[in-house]
Each structure stands twice: as structure tokens, then as C-alpha cells.
Amino acid sequence: MPAQQGNPLQDGAVAPRDTWHIRGGCVSRSAASATLPAEDELVADWHREFDGPIEGEPLVWDNWVVVCVHKGDKRYLHSLDLRTGKRMRSTLSFKTSQPLAPSIWNRVIAIRTAPNTIATYRVTRSALTRISAYKSKTGNVSEPLLFRDELYFVDRTSVRRMSTRCKPVWTSQDSGYLGELSLFDNVLFAAQDKGQPLLTQLSRRSGFPKAMRLPKGQRSHANRIETMAGRVFRYVRHGWKDNLLCGTSTLGGRRLASPALLGDRLVLFTNLPNSGDTLALLDTNKGQVRILGLANRDFHRKLTEDPGPLSIAGDVVYHPRFAFGIDDRMVRWRLDNQSDERVIPARNSVLLTKGQRLERWRNRLVMGTGEALAVDATTLPGRAFFADGSVWEGKFEVLDGAVKRRKDTVPLDDVLLLTSAEDAPLRWPAPSRMKAALDAVAAQFRRETMKKIAQRVGVSNDTELIERTIALARTADVEDKVVQAAEKKLAAVRRRKGVRVQKKVQTEVRNRLTHIDANLHDHLWSLVERTPDDAPTESLHALWRAMLDYVPDHPGICKKIRAKVPKSMPAPEPFEPKAWLDFIEACAQVEFELVQPDAKGTPAQSEIALHCEKWRPDLFGVQTENLLVITPPGQPGAVARCLSAGELGCSALESMFPEKHEGVLPLRIILFESREAYHKHSPAAKAGHDIDWTAGHYSPSERISRMFIPSDDSEFRRVRGTFVHELTHHWLDERGPGFGKNSLRQMRGGLRGFWIVEGFASFVEEFVFDDYRRTWETRNPRSSELDLIRNSTARHRLPWKGLLGASQVTINGNLDTKPTMPIGRTFQLGQYAMVSPMTMFYAQSTAACRYLFHAEDGKYREKLVGYVRAFYEGKGELDVEKAFGADAETLGERIVEYAGNVIR
Numbered sequence: 001m002p003a004q005q006g007n008p009l010q011d012g013a014v015a016p017r018d019t020w021h022i023r024g025g026c027v028s029r030s031a032a033s034a035t036l037p038a039e040d041e042l043v044a045d046w047h048r049e050f051d052g053p054i055e056g057e058p059l060v061w062d063n064w065v066v067v068c069v070h071k072g073d074k075r076y077l078h079s080l081d082l083r084t085g086k087r088m089r090s091t092l093s094f095k096t097s098q099p100l101a102p103s104i105w106n107r108v109i110a111i112r113t114a115p116n117t118i119a120t121y122r123v124t125r126s127a128l129t130r131i132s133a134y135k136s137k138t139g140n141v142s143e144p145l146l147f148r149d150e151l152y153f154v155d156r157t158s159v160r161r162m163s164t165r166c167k168p169v170w171t172s173q174d175s176g177y178l179g180e181l182s183l184f185d186n187v188l189f190a191a192q193d194k195g196q197p198l199l200t201q202l203s204r205r206s207g208f209p210k211a212m213r214l215p216k217g218q219r220s221h222a223n224r225i226e227t228m229a230g231r232v233f234r235y236v237r238h239g240w241k242d243n244l245l246c247g248t249s250t251l252g253g254r255r256l257a258s259p260a261l262l263g264d265r266l267v268l269f270t271n272l273p274n275s276g277d278t279l280a281l282l283d284t285n286k287g288q289v290r291i292l293g294l295a296n297r298d299f300h301r302k303l304t305e306d307p308g309p310l311s312i313a314g315d316v317v318y319h320p321r322f323a324f325g326i327d328d329r330m331v332r333w334r335l336d337n338q339s340d341e342r343v344i345p346a347r348n349s350v351l352l353t354k355g356q357r358l359e360r361w362r363n364r365l366v367m368g369t370g371e372a373l374a375v376d377a378t379t380l381p382g383r384a385f386f387a388d389g390s391v392w393e394g395k396f397e398v399l400d401g402a403v404k405r406r407k408d409t410v411p412l413d414d415v416l417l418l419t420s421a422e423d424a425p426l427r428w429p430a431p432s433r434m435k436a437a438l439d440a441v442a443a444q445f446r447r448e449t450m451k452k453i454a455q456r457v458g459v460s461n462d463t464e465l466i467e468r469t470i471a472l473a474r475t476a477d478v479e480d481k482v483v484q485a486a487e488k489k490l491a492a493v494r495r496r497k498g499v500r501v502q503k504k505v506q507t508e509v510r511n512r513l514t515h516i517d518a519n520l521h522d523h524l525w526s527l528v529e530r531t532p533d534d535a536p537t538e539s540l541h542a543l544w545r546a547m548l549d550y551v552p553d554h555p556g557i558c559k560k561i562r563a564k565v566p567k568s569m570p571a572p573e574p575f576e577p578k579a580w581l582d583f584i585e586a587c588a589q590v591e592f593e594l595v596q597p598d599a600k601g602t603p604a605q606s607e608i609a610l611h612c613e614k615w616r617p618d619l620f621g622v623q624t625e626n627l628l629v630i631t632p633p634g635q636p637g638a639v640a641r642c643l644s645a646g647e648l649g650c651s652a653l654e655s656m657f658p659e660k661h662e663g664v665l666p667l668r669i670i671l672f673e674s675r676e677a678y679h680k681h682s683p684a685a686k687a688g689h690d691i692d693w694t695a696g697h698y699s700p701s702e703r704i705s706r707m708f709i710p711s712d713d714s715e716f717r718r719v720r721g722t723f724v725h726e727l728t729h730h731w732l733d734e735r736g737p738g739f740g741k742n743s744l745r746q747m748r749g750g751l752r753g754f755w756i757v758e759g760f761a762s763f764v765e766e767f768v769f770d771d772y773r774r775t776w777e778t779r780n781p782r783s784s785e786l787d788l789i790r791n792s793t794a795r796h797r798l799p800w801k802g803l804l805g806a807s808q809v810t811i812n813g814n815l816d817t818k819p820t821m822p823i824g825r826t827f828q829l830g831q832y833a834m835v836s837p838m839t840m841f842y843a844q845s846t847a848a849c850r851y852l853f854h855a856e857d858g859k860y861r862e863k864l865v866g867y868v869r870a871f872y873e874g875k876g877e878l879d880v881e882k883a884f885g886a887d888a889e890t891l892g893e894r895i896v897e898y899a900g901n902v903i904r
Contacts (some may be wrong), residue, residue, distance in 0.1 A: 066137030101143030759845025
């Protein structure tokens with residue numbers, strides 16, 4: 001996509017995925033990267049100690065980490081393997097008084113090797129090989145800015161642009177520049193200091209300047225001037241004064257830490273008149289800036305006491321102590337970090353600098369790597385695609401867990417894909433890396449295609465077409481010499497007057513540019529088509545899913561997926577391949593059978609026929625060991641999630657109540673195709689009950705659960721808790737301790753101890769389920785219900801004695817459901833939770849179950865399970881003190897203390 005259309009990777013606003021290639025992350029210095037965020041709780045992976053303090057920010061390109069160390073009068077540049085922390089290449093050392101300030105792009109690195117010298121190096125498998133160097137004859141140079149094959153820096157007071165071979169392209173006509181440079185959308189930003197600070201824009205193509213005067217203030221005498229550029233916001237720090245520009249306006253305020261910018265949203269620490277020190281989110285709407293306080297002296301005050309530098313990975317903001325989502329503002333993780341240095345996003349992890357120590361912390365739930373297809377021969381003529389973006393072509397060996405060619409040896413884990421000389425796949429990575437493998441193939445195809453077009457376009461004599469091709473070739477990382485040859489041809493055509501455009505070549509090149517995407521899709525499909533169908537199922541499905549990311553309705557993939565759909569399964573048009581792929585994957589996790597309606601058939605068939613008569617005639621059923629899901633056709637993704645999550649939830653409940661009951665029927669679930677249908681056809685809504693805010697409910701009188709489950713993964717995560725909560729009610733009624741005592745259902749409304757019903761269901765709702773591994777974790781350090789208890793006061797909470805001794809009739813008849821009480825949230829920035837007494841009933845009941853299940857090494861666990869049994873078996877009045885050995889108020893105090901210890 002052309003830069004003018006707002007592609008953040010091409011306009012420099014965001015660093016490419018798995019990269020942090022300059023101080024500030026990317027050339028716009030926005031501190032933002034397209035790297036997938038580390039959203040799980042982090043665990044320490046490795047650390048590396050150096051002989052001197054780490055200087056500047058670690059840089060990352062895929063699995064390559066660059067670290068600069070200052071010791072004595074020398075500075076060292078180390079290359080590390082992201083996965084292990086071990087040294088990858090020889091260390092470079094320089095005797096210089098200035099920081100090295102490296103900048104990397106793909107396999108090239110630019111370094112300030114001396115106060116007046118910039119050098120470029122090429123990265124090989126075992127070393128950094130010098131390409132060229134530039135030595136200033138007039139004074140010192142600034143830190144370099146490298147973007148693709150473009151190298152920028154300030155030479156004394158002028159801005160220079162060079163190639164990576166240090167060949168000059170242009171030198172700015174104006175002077176007086178100082179500090180660092182930033183680049184955004186074909187415009188280079190530099191600061192000047194001519195009595196009054198200026199922010200100057202220079203054309204990336206020619207270096208022609210256009211000055212923007214900064215707001216009046218103290219003249220800057222700073223050696224370092226920081227700039228950050230975006231489409232809406234621009235930030236400049238010079239001396240003791242910071243300026244934030246929005247369009248032509250300037251926003252005042254004392255800046256406390258370097259901000260981070262993503263699109264038209266800026267996150268920073270500032271000082272606001274009514275809030276004091278504040279972590280704020282700024283965004284724009286029709287030119288108007290909106291300021292949203294995320295933390296200040298009134299809430300999350302501790303976060304404002306440490307205004308460290310911010311960075312952004314994907315849509316998650318990192319601070320040295322915590323991370324939060326820029327959209328939902330939910331805290332993702334916290335660290336007890338003793339450093340104020342910026343957190344650097346890296347693949348499935350983050351990098352932390354602490355003096356002389358570099359640490360890697362990774363996602364707790366990152367999946368491992370592995371291969372899908374075995375390689376029979378050790379010597380292979382073909383291609384090897386590596387995680388760092390490089391490609392080997394020709395003959396190489398696969399031996400002892402490594403890929404070898406001449407003097408180079410690379411671990412097999414670094415390989416994304418091996419293909420034969422005919423481009424047939426020989427080795428695929430683990431499913432979690434399949435998309436990256438296809439991306440590597442796509443990048444190589446574009447690189448080769450644009451190289452051929454760039455070599456041909458000069459013959460057309462069409463200057464506009466040559467310019468366009470050069471820009472696309474740079475974007476595709478075509479090698480320097482090919483792009484430079486095209487640039488020389490462009491310059492030659494411009495010098496010649498009246499040159500005639502070669503129409504035939506012009507048409508040929510235009511057609512080739514137009515059909516790049518179509519040809520790429522054909523190329524990717526040829527790889528998929530040649531993958532044997534007997535490859536491991538998980539890898540095969542991941543490959544199909546990755547291909548669908550490129551072509552959402554690819555006919556070849558659709559055909560393969562259709563072939564795996566059970567023939568008796570209704571598959572209406574339009575066929576949605578990703579949804580059906582979800583269903584096929586669920587089939588691999590859970591055994592099921594399709595059930596058609598038949599009024600005179602089995603109980604399941606009769607049930608479906610009854611609903612066909614009452615609701616709609618095209619219903620069918622999907623039956624597993626524990627579930628009967630009745631649903632209309634056309635929502636395979638929702639059915640898949642219902643089966644997978646439902647069976648896993650039943651397994652969790654069976655682990656706590658292992659008794660088996662003979663002759664039980666599956667739990668009946670009516671699955672609706674939309675939220676509107678769920679509201680319209682639920683008897684509860686017709687009876688006047690408010691279910692508009694719900695996504696599902698269990699009806700004890702009918703012994704049926706009605707649910708709406710979205711097909712989208714992210715949407716499903718939001719309603720999964722509701723699904724599991726209602727499933728728990730349903731399971732305990734139909735499969736639990738009180739099975740066979742159906743008459744007790746009518747008596748439970750007046751039975752004391754009703755807290756256990758909603759508390760236990762909410763407790764199970766907050767289990768951490770892993771559908772992929774089919775496991776669950778009962779501990780949840782981010783329990784929203786415990787969070788409410790932790791942040792509540794005595795005036796918010798219901799009296800424990802009344803709550804733990806109340807019946808359902810008492811609770812429903814006396815508790816207000818209107819939210820009127822504000823309570824802060826530990827994991828939510830910028831807002832309070834408005835709660836009602838009924839909300840607190842649920843929170844306190846859930847917290848009680850969590851405490852009794854986990855506290856004191858599970859001391860009360862059996863007693864809690866016994867209390868659930870007693871309630872569902874209808875064994876009289878349930879006295880809390882007799883059950884747990886403590887009166888209600890004492891137990892309540894312990895529960896509140898427990899919540900404070902868990903939620904931090």
C-alpha cells in the first residue's frame with residue numbers, strides 16, 4: 001500500500017513486526033512496533049551480564065538483538081540470540097567519546113564509530129562485515145537514522161542523506177541543525193536553533209526545507225533534541241522545555257516522560273491543572289484534542305509516581321513497571337522492575353535493561369516450535385527461509401538439528417520453511433509460526449518480482465513509472481545495486497529532452513505491477529497444494545488459515561475444507577471457510593455425532609423436533625458425551641466454540657464432583673445465530689425478565705440453557721465467562737450431587753446459603769481455560785470479582801452474616817440492581833466500576849468460594865465441595881460456622897485480606 005494511504009510500516013510510523021530498529025523503535029521515533037504484544041503474565045527467561053553499563057536501547061530484528069556497552073574509553077557492540085541470550089556474532093569495539101547509537105534495517109546496521117564518523121555493516125551468519133564509512137571533515141555527526149537503504153544524519157549543522165554504501169544523495173541547503181532526526185511519510189523532521197527553536201521539515205527526496213517555528217520559550221542549549229513525528233501529533237523536547245504540536249496548535253503542560261504515539265493517539269505522562277501528575281491518553285476528533293486521564297492522584301496514583309518512558313507493541317502500551325491495552329485500557333501485566341529504561345518489545349517477550357544486565361521476559365503461555373514435515377535427504381537443492389528474513393538458495397545440508405552451507409551454520413529452529421528446487425514444501429514450522437512462514441515466502445516473491453521489474457522498467461523511458469517502481473522496489477527490500485541502477489536510469493532519462501516513451505515496455509511493466517498480488521496468491525497456493533494431505537492435522541489447518549489471511553475465500557482452500565465437513569452437516573451458502581475450519585478443529589478435540597429431528601425417534605431427536613415445531617424447521621443437533629447443542633445451520637464457528645468450551649467446562653466440574661450417574665441425558669443447549677434471535681425467542685424475555693445485557697441463561701424449570709456465542713474469537717472471549725457460568729448451573733442441576741432429586745429444585749428458593757449457587761458458578765467462570773491443551777487452572781490472579789473486593793470498603797460490601805445466611809428469595813427480594821457505587825479497578829485504567837448491591841453479592845460470594853478453595857493450601861477445599869453437595873442435595877439449613885469453623889464476620893475479614901494478597 002502506498003505511503004500516502006497510511007500504511008504505518010511504509011511511512012515509518014511503526015516498526016515492522018518483531019523489530020525495534022532505532023532508538024524510539026522506528027524512524028518516526030513514535031516508540032511503536034507492529035510486534036505482537038506480550039499480553040500474558042511474564043516469566044523470566046534469561047539474563048546476560050556485561051562488563052560495563054548498557055548504553056541506549058537494545059535493538060531487535062527478528063531473533064537478532066543488538067546491545068551497546070560502555071566500558072572505560074571504549075564502546076562495544078554485542079550481537080545476541082533473542083531466544084537464548086547467547087552471543088551470535090563477533091563483538092565490535094570502538095574507541096570513541098560518543099555513544100554508538102546504532103540503527104538497523106534488515107541485514108544492515110549503521111553506527112557512529114567516532115564523533116565524526118558513520119560506518120555501515122552487513123550482517124552475516126557469524127560476523128558483521130563493514131560495507132563503507134563516512135568521515136566528516138567539518139565537525140561531529142549525529143546518531144544515524146537508517147531506513148531501508150536510506151541513511152540520514154546531521155553533519156556538523158547540515159543534514160545529509162546517503163546510501164548504505166555512504167554514497168551521497170543530497171545535503172540540505174539550510175544549516176543550523178542539531179539533535180536527532182525523525183522520519184515520517186516522506187518528510188524528514190529536524191530541529192534548528194537560530195535564536196528561536198525551529199522544527200524543520202525536509203523533503204525526503206530532495207532535502208528541500210520548510211520551517212515550522214516552535215512556540216516561544218527559552219532558547220535551547222541542549223546537545224540532544226528529541227523529535228517524534230506523526231500524522232496528527234508532533235513532539236519536540238529541547239533543553240528544559242517540551243512542546244507537543246497538534247496540527248498548527250500547541251498543547252502546553254509539563255511533560256514528565258517521553259510519550260508513545262500510535263496513529264492519532266498519544267500516551268504520555270503530563271501535569272494537568274485539576275489532576276496533578278497524570279498518565280493521559282490523547283486522541284483527536286475532527287481536529288479537537290480529547291484528553292483522557294488514565295491514572296492520577298485520585299485513582300491508580302502509584303502509577304504516576306514513576307513516569308518512565310513508554311513504548312507500544314501492537315495495541316498494548318508498555319511502561320517499565322506495567323502494560324495496558326490502548327483500546328480497553330486493561331492492565332495486562334505488572335513487573336517488579338528496578339529500572340527506569342524503556343521496555344523493548346520483542347518476539348513473544350520483552351527486553352529489560354538494568355545497568356549492566358539485559359533480561360528477557362516472555363509470555364507465560366507461548367507455544368513451542370517444531371516441524372510438520374520430515375526431511376528425508378540431508379543434502380537439499382532448494383530454498384531455506386529464515387526467521388531473520390534472509391533466504392538461502394542452492395544446495396545446503398540439514399544435519400544434527402542445524403542447516404549448513406559452506407561456512408554458515410544455523411539452528412533448525414531458525415528456519416521458517418524448507419522448499420525443494422520445485423518449490424514443494426519439505427519442512428513447515430509449528431502451527432504457531434505458520435503465518436510467519438507464509439509471510440517469508442510472500443516477501444521473497446515480492447522481492448524477486450520487483451527486482452525483475454526494476455531491471456526492466458528503465459527501458460520504458462517513463463519517468464513517473466520508473467519512480468513508482470523504485471519506491472515499490474525499496475519497499476520490497478530489493479538489493480541496493482538494482483535500485484541504484486534504476487535511479488541512474490531515471491536521472492539519465494530526465495537529462496535527455498524529448499525522449500520517447502516505449503509504449504510496449506510501459507504497458508508490460510504496468511501489467512506486471514497490477515498483477516503482483518494475483519501472481520503472489522497463485523505462488524502461495526502452489527505451496528499449499530503441494531503439501532500432502534497426510535501432514536499433521538494441526539500444521540495443515542494452520543497452513544490453510546494462513547492462506548485464508550491472504551485470500552479469504554480462496555477456492556482451493558474452500559474445497560479442501562468442504563471435503564472435511566461431515567456430509568450430513570448442513571453447509572449453507574455463502575460458505576465461510578474460516579468458520580468451518582474452526583468447526584473441523586473442534587471435531588478433532590471433541591467426539592460428536594449429528595442428530596436430525598424425529599418426533600418418534602430418540603429423546604434427542606424428539607427434543608429437536610419439538611423445537612423445530614416451536615421455533616424454526618431447519619434446526620439440527622450436535623451431540624457429545626455431555627452436551628446436545630440444538631442450532632440452526634450456518635454458524636459452524638459458534639458450534640465449534642460451544643462444543644470445545646462446553647466439554648472442557650464439564651471436565652473441570654467432573655474433576656471436583658467425580659461421581660457418575662447412569663442414564664443421564666446430555667445437557668440441552670439452544671444455540672442462537674444472533675443476539676437479536678436470542679432475545680426474541682427466549683421465554684425469559686417474553687415473561688418480562690431483563691436479559692438484554694446477557695449472552696445466555698439457564699432455565700431450571702425447563703432444564704435448558706439458551707446461548708448466543710459469536711463466531712469471532714475476540715468476541716467469544718468476552719462472552720465465554722457467561723457461557724461457563726450458566727453451564728455450571730446447568731451441570732450441577734443435571735449431573736451434580738443432587739441428581740435424581742428433581743423435586744428439590746422447587747425448594748431451593750427458600751433454602752439458606754444461596755451464596756454458594758452464584759458464587760460457585762462465578763468461581764468456575766473465572767477458571768483459566770486452555771482449549772488448545774484441554775486444561776484449566778483454578779487460580780486466577782486477575783479475578784474481576786476478587787478485584788472488586790480488594791478495592792471496596794466496608795460501606796460498599798454487604799454484611800457477611802446476612803449474605804452468607806440468606807436464601808434466594810431474600811436476595812432477589814431485597815437487593816437493588818441499580819449501579820450507584822463507584823469502585824476503582826486494579827486492572828482497568830481511567831475509569832471506575834459502578835456497582836450495585838446485587839453486584840457486590842456476586843463478588844463477595846465468588847471471593848468466598850475462591851478463598852475456601854485455595855486459602856491455606858486448600859485447607860477448606862473439601863469443606864467447600866461438601867457445602868455445594870449439601871445445598872444441591874437439600875440437606876436442611878446450611879450454617880457457615882458449622883461448615884467452616886468460623887463465624888461469618890471472621891470469615892469475611894479473611895476473605896477481604898485474601899483478595900488483597902492475590903490482586904496486586
